[in-house]
Amino acid sequence: MKLNTEIIEQYFSNKSINNMIDHWIFRSIVPGKHMYQEPLKENYDRLKNIYEMLLKSLRDFKPLNSQLWEQFFGEYNALSEDVTVYIIVGSPDPYDSMIRQDKEGNKCIIFDLERIRSYSENDDKISEIIMQLITHEIAHIYIKKKYRSSSIEDSIYENLRYIVFNEGIAHFLSFDKEVLSTDWYTNEMMERKEKAYSTLLNEMKNNSQDRKDEILARANSGKYWDKFGAISGLFAIVDYYNSHNKDLICFREIFKEGPDILLETINVSNK
DSSP, X not given: OEEEOHHHHHHHHHSOOGGGTXXXXXXXXXXXXXXXXXXXXXXXXXXXXXXXXXXXHXXXXXXXXXXXXXXXXSSOOOOOTTEEEEEEOOOOTTOSEEEEEOTTOOEEEEEEHHXXXXXXXXXXXXXXXXXXXXXXXXXXXXXXXXXXXXXTTSOHHHHHHXXXXXXXXXXXXXXXXTGGGXXXXXXXXXXXXXXXXXXXXXXXTOOOSTTHHHHHHHHHSSSGGGOHHHHHXXXXXXXXXXXXXXXXXXXXXXXXXXXXXXXXXHHHHTX
């Protein structure tokens, strides 16, 4: 893993990153758009503290739900040198962490300290959030080693199929440090699942090119429980686990079989 801190160091030096607004990151958050938000000077000391917390978490990182991680991917090894981690400020809400490719096509994980700061004033809570974000983004790196990302040129169906799988696994592993201890069958959780499944299955039938960008954005961005593609994948993994005698090996099966196994689970559950 390589570390790039050019943007955040600029902020720490000048309490501004105005001279970095043309950096490639701000033109890749959403393809075809230039997205940038100047960080507030008054958050300087708080961001310094979160920066140190993030560096330590990256150095000492072990994924959340490590037993389950090993079923999906095998034992965790440090990120390879072909992955660069950028620590920045300047992304608009809700882009707290993401994976993008730089101009040379290299994989980059990007963490925005201002977005992370906005979630809590409590250091312990911020530390938990940092671990969730790192687990989430590194899971994407592992998934993409085996499964090619869908392309915007692909159909809405194919894009949603990939989002359910890719984001479902990343959301599942990073949901909580003890994800299987969560009660997934409360009334509130069931309502969330039914809404996500129903929206997903309806939008998978949609062939509208005019709405494609909007549909895919809603599937994977915005408020947590409203991301119907990602949340469908999360619940599908839970449903698959519970329908297979709660055997941890089922997570290995999910990753081996690929996206269709989660779509089948959603279709069965939605009947």
